[in-house]
Each structure stands twice: as C-alpha cells, then as structure tokens.
Amino acid sequence: MTILSRRRLMTTGAAVFAAPLLHRRAAFGQSDGLAGMAESAAALGQLRSLVIHRDGACVFARAFRGPAVDRPANIKSVSKTILGLLTGIAIDRGVITGPDQRVLPLLDRDPFGDARDSLTVGHLLSMQAGLDSTSGPAYGAWVSSRDWVDFALTRPLVGRPGGRFIYSTGGWHVLGAALARAARSDLHQLARSWLGEPLDIAVPPWIRDPQGRFMGGNDMAISPVALARIGDMVLAGGQIGGRRVVSRQWIQTSMQPRARSPFSGDLYGYGWFLTRHAGQDAAYARGYGGQMLVVVPGRQLAVAITSDPDRPARSEGFFGDLRQLLERIVAAA
Secondary structure (H helix, E strand, C coil): CECCCHHHHHHHCHHHHCCCCCCCHHHHCCHHHHHHHHHHHHCCCCEEEEEEEECCEEEEEEECCCCCCCCCEECCCHHHHHHHHHHHHHHHCCCCCCCCCEHHHHCCCCCCCCHHHHCEHHHHHCCCCCECCCCHHHHHHHHCCCCHHHHHHCCCECCCCCCCCCCCHHHHHHHHHHHHHHHCCCHHHHHHHHHHHHHCCCCCCCCECCCCCECCCCCCEECHHHHHHHHHHHHCCCEECCEECCCHHHHHHHCCCCEECCCCCCEECCCCEEEEECCEEEEEEEECCCEEEEEEHHHCEEEEEEECCCCCCCCCCHHHHHHHHHHHHHHHC
C-alpha cells in the first residue's frame, strides 16, 4: 500500500484503518512478530493510535481507541519538531539567515543589557536559552500572562545561552513569533503552505496567544497518518514525491547533538531527541501524554504514535512502555 494522501483518505474512508495492514509482512518481518507487536500495543490503555511506514509505504495503521488515524490529534510538544522543520525551511528560503541569527532584532525588541542580547535562533531550537523554564509548574502562569513572548523573554537567567538544556515551551513560542514576523505571516499559514501543501496533509488552526500569535511548540493538531508522512519526508532527506520541502543539509544539521535532556538522558538537536532502538540510531519528537514521531534512518522506518493527551507519560511509566514497543518495532524491521 502506498502512502494515502489527504485527498485519497477523503475518498477511501477511515474504514481501511480499522485493522492492521499486514500484507507487506515479507518486507517488515514475520506475521507473528507484527501481530504480536499489535497485541502488545493494544494492551497499552493510554495508547490511542500507531502508524508505521517503511520505505515510504504504510505497513501498519490502527486506532486502538479514540479518533481514526486520519483524523487530527493534539500532538502536544511534537509541535516543537514541526516548528524546527519550519525554521529550516525559513533558512532555506532566506527568511532568516541561520541558527546564529540574534532573536531580539527579529522581534524588534530593545536590548536587555545582559546575556539575553546574545540569544540566537539556534539556542531556542536546542532549548539552551539560559532562561528559566515556562513549562512544568510555570506553565499555568505563562499561558495566563498578558504577553507570552514577553513573559518568556523576561524569565530569570538561570544559565547562559548555549549552556545546559532547559525544557521550556515559552522559548519555542518566542521562536515561532520571530519566524512569523520575519516571514510577514503567521505560524499557521507557514505550516500550511510550507508543510501542509507539499505533503498534502491537513494542518488546522490551533491555539493563539493574547496577541493573536499561534502558539509555537505545543498544541498543534495533525493526524497520525500525516505525522508518518512527515517522517517519510525527513527520511528522504527533506523531499517527498520528487518535491523538495526542506534541504537535506537542514535535516542533517537538526539531528546533530547539542545538548542532553536531564529527564531521559537522550541527546537533543534542533527539535529532535536522539537515541538508539534495537541497535539503530533514531531521532524522535515527543509530546506530553505519549505523542511521538520516530524516524530510524537505518531501517527507513517512520513511526507515529498518539496517546491520551491528558495523562502524563513518564520515563519510568507509559513512555518507558512506548520505548519498549519501539524496540520491538525496530527489531521487527
């Protein structure tokens, strides 16, 4: 089965995804392994859907609970990786000059007179801004503030730009605001025209801040099938169907390690966590509750996972279960 585009999905219907697609067993693994993997996935009560693409073709797609795999799902912080891709496209198009470009001039903000003045696009992409986090306990105060960009930029400096990894959605929102201003557009329109249109996937509007700026780094809604298609594009070096979406150079740059997460221990590039599964290098996007996009270049494997977005997925809990499932998937490939 070839990848189903958004238009073909509208005519084919969601019924095709009611059962796993097993007809490419020889290319993926023995049927017993794939069926066993599906059984293990179904047993994870928090898991909603699983889509697996190999060599650009769908080998498995099932919604175990919740919406069908062709329906938009809140991908939570997987949105950060999508914004990272949009940043690469902006660089390719000359909208911004590169990761070393300073952030405050992009926002037309006056200097602070401290380390914030040296903050770059790359620092935000790698979550090395040096500013106190707006995630976790601070998230509520941040999204309740009058100006999300100002709140994030005026957080106390608890490190230096380019230093340690500090997980913060606010930094990504700053990046999204800077990117949109540089492009003289809004983040939703950029996502639609730069990713949605060439990939033939739907990117509906999502939450905005009090100034009307679409949130950068959280709460985008993309279907599991569309996520897997984004993974196919990444695995193909930034192109799909013969059409260039983002440069191969940016894909390679975004997967170079720059920091390390103190939570998972995995390395982090520009929007991608970097790890290994079943002896293979892998990059993944991760969102609250267990939303994931995983690419395994050595197996030409793209895996999209959605889960209950209202329940946590800690490393020692459900996220650990997902890692075990991914080990099994990569081994079967």
